[in-house]
Structure formats: C-alpha cells, structure tokens
Amino acid sequence: MSVCTLRIDDQDVAIAAGSTVLQAIRSAAIAVPTLCHLDGLSPVGACRLCLVEVEGSERLLAACVTTVQDGMRIHTNSSRLQEMRRTLIELLFSEGNHICAICVANGQCELQDLAVRVGMDHSRFSYRYPNRCVDLSHPQFGLDHNRCILCTRCVRVCDEVEGAHVWDVGWRGEHCQIISGLAEPWGAVEACTNCGKCIEVCPTGALFHKGEGTDEKHGHPGRLAALVQGRSRQELEP
Amino acid sequence: MSAAKPRKRLATVWLAGCSGCHMSFLDLDEWLLELAQHADIVYSPVASDQKRYPPAVDIALVEGGVANSDNLALLKTVRANTKVLVSFGDCAIHANIPGMRNMLQGADPVLRRAYLDLADSSAQLPHAPGLIPELLDQVLPVHELVPVDVYLPGCPPSADRIRTVLEALLQDRRPDLSRAGEIRFG
Amino acid sequence: MALLDRCAEVAQQPGSGITVKGVGCHGPCSDGPLFSVACGDEVRLISVQSSSASELAMELQEALSRGSLREWVPRGCRSLDPQSPFLALQRRIVLERCGQIDPEDLSDAESAGAYQQLNAVLAANNPEAVIDLVRRSGLRGRGGAGYPTGLKWATVAAMPGAEKRLVCNADEGDPGAFMDRTILEGDPHSVLEGMAIAAFAVGAQHGFIYIRAEYPLAIARLRRAIAQAQQQGWLGTTIAGSRFSFDLELRVGAGAYVCGEETALIHSIEGQRGVPRPRPPYPAEHGVFGLPTLINNVETYANIPVLHRLGLERYGVGTKVFSLTGHVSRSGVIEVPIGTSLRTIVETMAGGPPDHKPIKAVQTGGPSGGCIPAAALDTPVDYDSLQALGTIMGSGGMVVMDSTTNMVDVAAYFMAFSREESCGKCIPCRTGTVQLELLLRKLLARKATVADLEQLERLSETVRDASLCGLGQSAPKPVLSTLRHFRADYLALLQPLEASR
Ligand SMILES: Cc1cc2nc3c(=O)[nH]c(=O)nc-3n(C[C@H](O)[C@H](O)[C@H](O)COP(=O)(O)O)c2cc1C
Ligand code: SF4
Ligand code: SF4
Ligand code: SF4
Ligand code: FES
Numbered sequence: 001m002s003v004c005t006l007r008i009d010d011q012d013v014a015i016a017a018g019s020t021v022l023q024a025i026r027s028a029a030i031a032v033p034t035l036c037h038l039d040g041l042s043p044v045g046a047c048r049l050c051l052v053e054v055e056g057s058e059r060l061l062a063a064c065v066t067t068v069q070d071g072m073r074i075h076t077n078s079s080r081l082q083e084m085r086r087t088l089i090e091l092l093f094s095e096g097n098h099i100c101a102i103c104v105a106n107g108q109c110e111l112q113d114l115a116v117r118v119g120m121d122h123s124r125f126s127y128r129y130p131n132r133c134v135d136l137s138h139p140q141f142g143l144d145h146n147r148c149i150l151c152t153r154c155v156r157v158c159d160e161v162e163g164a165h166v167w168d169v170g171w172r173g174e175h176c177q178i179i180s181g182l183a184e185p186w187g188a189v190e191a192c193t194n195c196g197k198c199i200e201v202c203p204t205g206a207l208f209h210k211g212e213g214t215d216e217k218h219g220h221p222g223r224l225a226a227l228v229q230g231r232s233r234q235e236l237e238p
Numbered sequence: 239m240s241a242a243k244p245r246k247r248l249a250t251v252w253l254a255g256c257s258g259c260h261m262s263f264l265d266l267d268e269w270l271l272e273l274a275q276h277a278d279i280v281y282s283p284v285a286s287d288q289k290r291y292p293p294a295v296d297i298a299l300v301e302g303g304v305a306n307s308d309n310l311a312l313l314k315t316v317r318a319n320t321k322v323l324v325s326f327g328d329c330a331i332h333a334n335i336p337g338m339r340n341m342l343q344g345a346d347p348v349l350r351r352a353y354l355d356l357a358d359s360s361a362q363l364p365h366a367p368g369l370i371p372e373l374l375d376q377v378l379p380v381h382e383l384v385p386v387d388v389y390l391p392g393c394p395p396s397a398d399r400i401r402t403v404l405e406a407l408l409q410d411r412r413p414d415l416s417r418a419g420e421i422r423f424g
Numbered sequence: 425m426a427l428l429d430r431c432a433e434v435a436q437q438p439g440s441g442i443t444v445k446g447v448g449c450h451g452p453c454s455d456g457p458l459f460s461v462a463c464g465d466e467v468r469l470i471s472v473q474s475s476s477a478s479e480l481a482m483e484l485q486e487a488l489s490r491g492s493l494r495e496w497v498p499r500g501c502r503s504l505d506p507q508s509p510f511l512a513l514q515r516r517i518v519l520e521r522c523g524q525i526d527p528e529d530l531s532d533a534e535s536a537g538a539y540q541q542l543n544a545v546l547a548a549n550n551p552e553a554v555i556d557l558v559r560r561s562g563l564r565g566r567g568g569a570g571y572p573t574g575l576k577w578a579t580v581a582a583m584p585g586a587e588k589r590l591v592c593n594a595d596e597g598d599p600g601a602f603m604d605r606t607i608l609e610g611d612p613h614s615v616l617e618g619m620a621i622a623a624f625a626v627g628a629q630h631g632f633i634y635i636r637a638e639y640p641l642a643i644a645r646l647r648r649a650i651a652q653a654q655q656q657g658w659l660g661t662t663i664a665g666s667r668f669s670f671d672l673e674l675r676v677g678a679g680a681y682v683c684g685e686e687t688a689l690i691h692s693i694e695g696q697r698g699v700p701r702p703r704p705p706y707p708a709e710h711g712v713f714g715l716p717t718l719i720n721n722v723e724t725y726a727n728i729p730v731l732h733r734l735g736l737e738r739y740g741v742g743t744k745v746f747s748l749t750g751h752v753s754r755s756g757v758i759e760v761p762i763g764t765s766l767r768t769i770v771e772t773m774a775g776g777p778p779d780h781k782p783i784k785a786v787q788t789g790g791p792s793g794g795c796i797p798a799a800a801l802d803t804p805v806d807y808d809s810l811q812a813l814g815t816i817m818g819s820g821g822m823v824v825m826d827s828t829t830n831m832v833d834v835a836a837y838f839m840a841f842s843r844e845e846s847c848g849k850c851i852p853c854r855t856g857t858v859q860l861e862l863l864l865r866k867l868l869a870r871k872a873t874v875a876d877l878e879q880l881e882r883l884s885e886t887v888r889d890a891s892l893c894g895l896g897q898s899a900p901k902p903v904l905s906t907l908r909h910f911r912a913d914y915l916a917l918l919q920p921l922e923a924s925r
Contacts, residue, residue, distance in 0.1 A: 044702075091859065100328070106424040174854060
C-alpha cells in the first residue's frame, strides 16, 4: 500500500493513497465541520461545510470527496473558510423552521452544535418561514420537514445499508423535500422495514421516534460505521 | 469590579416573548444584589415601576420578537435612548416560538384562525385601535428593525450567560460569547 | 407550412422548372418570416411582410409565366440586401447548409456534402489523426465552459476499456439562446456526422443525444435524420463498409436547466434524478452507466465535418454562432469568426438599438455570464477576452441593452432564473440564490442600505466559491459583473442607513 504525505495547516500527515482529504484531516485530529458526510455512507459532497483550501487549486475543494495527492498543502481554517462556514450554517437556519427550544433534538443536534462552532449568534439572512408539514403516518416514527436540512443521510442509509430505498428527494431548489415512496405518507410505504436507521443517522430533529419530547431524541450516527464494517467482514447478519 | 466606575443605567424590555428570559434574569439570584451596587434598573417589567422608557439608558436587555405596533414603537424608543442594546434570547434573535405564526404568512390568517375558526361562540376579530395594538404581518427579530450591539441567544439564556454579558458591559467591555462557546440556541 | 404546400403545388405543374422545399432557419429573426429564392449560385432572402400564402403562390405562378425568378420580389415582400452587414459580415461554415437544404431529406443533405467527411475519415482509418486535427484546430467546447475539444477527445480515447459512450448535449437551456436549435432544425445531419466521426476517433460504440422537450420540431427532425442515416448506412453496424459501428439514441429531457450540466445530464440519461455530482471523476473517466464518455455540445459536433472539409488552414480560428437579441435593430442567429469585435456584432451587424439610444451593456453567457459595459465594446469576442471582463463566451446568447436598462434589474432577472433552476442539492446554491434575489429585490424596492450591499457582495462570493456545480458557481456572475461595471446603478438605489431603520 503506497502512502501519501501531505501538509495540513501546520502538521505533516502521512496516509494511505486513495484516502480522502477528510480522512487525512481527521487522522491529524483537526476538526473540520461536516453534515452530509457520514462514515459508512457514500459521499455526496452536498453540504459544502468541509470545503478546504488546497494550494495550487483556485477552487475550494470538498474534503469528503477529494482524494489525497502526495505533497498536497491544505488549509482548513482560514478566515475565508470560517466566514463561509458561518454563512452556510446561517443559510440552513434561514431556509427551515428551527425552533430549537421545542425540538426533540435540542442539545443533541449536529446543526445546533455547528451553529455554536461557527460562532453564529444570529443570522444575517432573514428567515424564510416556509410552510412545511409533519408526517406522522408511520406507527413508530415521525418526520418533521421543518427541521430537515436535506443532507440525504436518510436517503442513503435506507438505500445503501438497509436496501429498502424508502426515501428520495422530491422537487427542486428551495422546494426540495425528502419524500417517502412515491411522495406518499411514510406509513403507506410498504417497503419500510421499520428498522429505524434513518432516525439514527439524521443529524437533526427531523426524523424521530414518536413519543420523544423536547430534548429527548438521541441519534446514533456513529454506530453506522461499525455496522457497515462489521457486515463487510461478515461479522454481522445483514 | 472597580467601584470607581459611575453607576450604569440598566433597562430590561419585554416584547413578544414568554418572559422566560426575564425569569432567567431573576435566576441571577444573589448576584442581583451585586448588580444593584453597580447599576440602577431604570426600566423593567420585573424590577421597576417605570411605565415610560427613560432617556440616557446605558444597557438594555431586549427580550422578544417584534409582533405588533406597540412592540415596534417601544423598540424604536429603546434604540434611540440606549447605548448598548442586547438582543436577549432566541425570540429577540430569530422570533422563535412567537415567529411560528410567520409560517401562516401574514397576520390575517393568524387572527382568523384564532378568533374565528377556533371560536366556540361570539366569533369576532379583535379591533380596537388605540386600545389593542395591531399585529404586524410578520414577527421580526430585533436586528432586522434596529441595529443590535450584542446577541445573547438561548431559550432562555442561562443566568450564567446573562451574568457573563452584564459583567463585561458594566466594565465597558464587549462580551465575547462565541469564544466562551455560550451562544447556543434553544 | 401553408406557403410551402401552395408553392409546391405550383412547382409540381409540368414545366415549372423549379423545386420548392422546406428549409431550416435563415437567421435574421427580425426580418421573418423568410423564404429564399435560389437561381444558380445566387440566393436571395425574401422577407414576407403583408401577403398571404395563397397570394404568394399566385404571384409565383405569374412570375414563372413571365420567365425567370432572378428579379422576383412578390408584392407585400421585401428582398433582403445580401450586402447588409448583418448578412455580409457573417462567416457561415457551421450554419452553411441551414436554410439551404431540406433538413428532412437526407439525399438533399448528401448532395450538399453531408457524410462525405465521415466517409473519408473511415476510409483513412486513423483515429489518432482525427484527434490530432481537432486538437490542432484549437476548437473549444461551444456548450459554455470552452474546454479544449481535442484534449477531451484524447482523454476519452486514452481511457482503458472496450466500451465507451458518446453524448451530445442538446439541452440548450440558457434563456434567449437558440443556436443549437437552429442547427438541429436546419441541418441535423451535420451533428450526426460530427458525432459519428467523434465516436470513431475515441472508440465509442453507442451515443445519446440529450435534447430538451421544449424543442418538438428539432426532436422530430432529429428522429427522422437518425432513421434516414441508419437506412443509408451512416449509422448502425459496419458504417460505409468499414468495421466501425455506431448507434444513436435520442433522450428527451424534462425541462430542467441543470440537466444541461454534464453530470446531471448523465444521471438523467441513466434514469436517475437529474442532479449534478462532484467532479472528479469526470465523464471521460466515469460517464454514462460508468463507462468512459465523451460529452460535447451540438455546435461543437457540428464543427467537426466542416473542420475536416476545410482543413486547418481554411478553417482558421473557427467561428461562433450567437443568438442576438435585446435592444437591436436586427436580431437573429449569426455566425461570425471568433475574435470579431463586439462593436462589429452589436453596432455594425445588428444596427444598435432601434431608436438610436446609446448601448449600455451587452450580456453574454446567459445566467452564467456577465454584462460587458459599452466602453469595452471593442473587445474581440473570444474565450479569454470575455473571461477577463468577468463574463464568458458561454453557449452564444447575446443580449444588447440600451441606456434605459437598470443593471440591478438585469441581475435580479438572472438570479430569479438561477433560483428557480437550482437543483437543491447543495446549500449555497439552493438557499444562497434565494437570499441573493431577496437582496436584489430589496435594492430595487429602494429599501436596502450599504450594509445590504456588502452582504450581497459577500454572499455572491460565497455562493460562487462554495457551490457544487457550475450552476451555483456562476449564478452570482450577473451580480458580480454588474457590480464591477455598473456599481452606480446599485448605489443609486441605496437608502441612507438611518432612513431604513
Ligand atoms: C447549469 C449548467 C447548464 C449547462 N447547460 C448546457 C447546455 O444546455 N448545453 C450544453 O451544451 N452545455 C451545457 N452546459 C455545459 C456542460 O456541462 C458541458 O460542459 C458541455 O456540454 C461540454 O460540451 P462542450 O465541451 O462541447 O462545450 C451546462 C453547464 C452547466 C453548469
Ligand atoms: S433540528 Fe436542531 S437546529 Fe433545528 S430546531 Fe432542532 S435542535 Fe434546533
Ligand atoms: S430527514 Fe434528517 S437525515 Fe433525512 S435529509 Fe432531512 S435532515 Fe437529513
Ligand atoms: S450548485 Fe445548485 S444546481 Fe449545482 S448542485 Fe448545487 S444546488 Fe444543484
Ligand atoms: S461533508 Fe463534505 S460536502 Fe458535506
């Protein structure tokens, strides 16, 4: 196995060729925010929070979908990147209806945590207050579109790991919405196996178990990687 | 805190919020006594009988979004008469729960829903100009209407965070909440 | 169509000595409807102003009985001056057969030279030579990004694996752009021939033409052209007696602008949701159904046969087709040598604004492009000069705006377009375009302050730098370029800080 050496901020890092820049950054214990990325799922490069500067490249590159190259020099925390990340988080808050105080994920939410991390004490962009709905048709679970950030983790986990492909993205642009089945109520989609994986990986309070009150949802996105790894080594039943 | 500093004139203001931020302010408990040594509370729903917002206020903690014409008029006075305006709590910062009515897109649908659709008897839209303040079409955060100097998020912000902010402002410093990791919503 | 039928009836009479055929667009939209009269080498364009199909047919009959059609100008019609700059300054090589041949008749196209270059290329049987020719011609992609075509072909050719795919991007979604449509409706065989040559050069066996559903006539003509070419053995197995086989399939898009972006287009061909994905891997490596894929624009392919026919020297720097619209006296589709100055195009050829108002700006590149101020009208229209001005050559839309135009309005129009067409996959584009349009509307409503203007600029940069695909990356270009060249338009709309509060 060949190895690439690269310089990330002021650290030298050696990592197996073929790794992603994000893996290299994490191996150096440097914190770069991510939302759409989740170990165990295919990368999509959609949230753009993991953008980094690579010397010699005019473009910012999304660390989660960029492969390391020998000799890369990467900057993860310039003031330009900091400003950009804060803007992205503000945009996310502005496009949904995030009332953390009454949210099932309050205190356990990756978006809420990121707002703290990027120093967002208010949004410079007006909130849009879209008129979104809540789907409570499933006997055990609920989906509150007001809190969905369209990271598509649920879509991917259901398709790639559970193999049920209940979820998809419907419509376009600002009207995008996660849909179940052919845009049917979740409870009407027979393909759903009630496995609950989508709820575990959802970074926000959008997907939850019924009966969870404010502050009561505990997602476990970290468990997925272990499951996927275990399966690939055939240690676990699918 | 150096005792030589002149006493600050402090106000707390209650717009469209649940008063939870003010309850949290009262949670400062014995530190309120210390506060009283450095500041006069010149206007506050919980600590003053003043009915009119006074001039020459040094620090104002403004709770709540701006939901009606009274909120708006008061906020304009506060801004005009105050040196440091603190956007106090999630409602002030992003309209929060009062702002959920914005999803209905306008004051009229809200009033109809509340006073006509859901009425048991004598359904009637409230209308008494001069007596009942008119609803604005949207509940707006404070900073979209007047300039804000300090943001103190939280629903409510804990007493500790309020104290961090006030301690700094009493010493004419800008509080650095982001560094303290104390800006969490909710 | 009525005119065509009536005139055909006249032509069918014994001894008429003329043929009548339907052709594609001639180009000068503002003079339309048009027909052309060809006598020997002389072709005249005639603009129908106020006569009906039956009147014209009657006049044709009369003119024929009088003798030749050489001088014929029917009543209610006007003969266009072939020396007028709009026509005379063009160099129609890609569009040469548009308006000349019957696009629904392969034999007509063949007698005008169609498929001869494919025949020659297959006879020479040297794919490297084809790629080399394209590379040395300096041809760059006409679909917007201007990537060197020869390099792209060489990359696909070098990819390992026996199976490769070819795609023609006919999604032409820029508002006000209709160059590709003109080619497809007027001379579909030029595109098919270009694709077959490309497929031979890179080693592809199967191709797709991805065309937008809003072009029903182009779709019908392409369908016909493909069927005819298959019948004549220009497509299919063992083409022209060689060992080369190439099949073509039409895919009709469902109206999403972003499906013109190559990775979204590929998803769409595969039957998936048409959203872009990060590159690399580029389509050359991982394209349709995972196979190495060459993807080029309609006009790019249409350049291939003519490049072969003319050879490097006579082909020269090549041409670009533009659709010229806006405040101009003459609008339409034109083809000019690359490097022609903007002034020549918009003032000399198009005649400037109809009421002699001064030109304020020229917009190129559609929603991904920018506005060029009148002061820079002497810029040659080539890829690098336009880029230096903060816009792009783009696919060929060119909108002329006179002094009455407010550039903030223009920016808001394009931002609304990008907002509408964002696929919604990535945050900066999905929501950034919404906020950018709101800021522009706030300016237009005279409610914005200096702080809003700063916000507009900062957010534009973020959306440009952070978006996943070309749509989001270039969505702020109309704002940034108008801010750069027409800042006064923005400043004039600002409110003093205090008044707005
Ligand atoms: C949002 C977006 C829309 C696009 N639309 C088109 C289009 O309609 N037609 C086209 O040929 N290229 C379009 N492109 C460019 C294609 O991605 C691609 O670069 C092009 O088809 C390559 O062909 P070329 O090298 O011949 O230009 C678009 C790109 C983006 C980002
Ligand atoms: S999902 Fe997260 S950010 Fe949204 S309301 Fe819930 S806790 Fe707040
Ligand atoms: S429901 Fe949750 S996991 Fe699914 S897209 Fe929305 S935020 Fe992501
Ligand atoms: S930039 Fe816009 S169109 Fe492109 S992927 Fe992102 S959301 Fe979709
Ligand atoms: S984590 Fe890389 S783009 Fe979302």
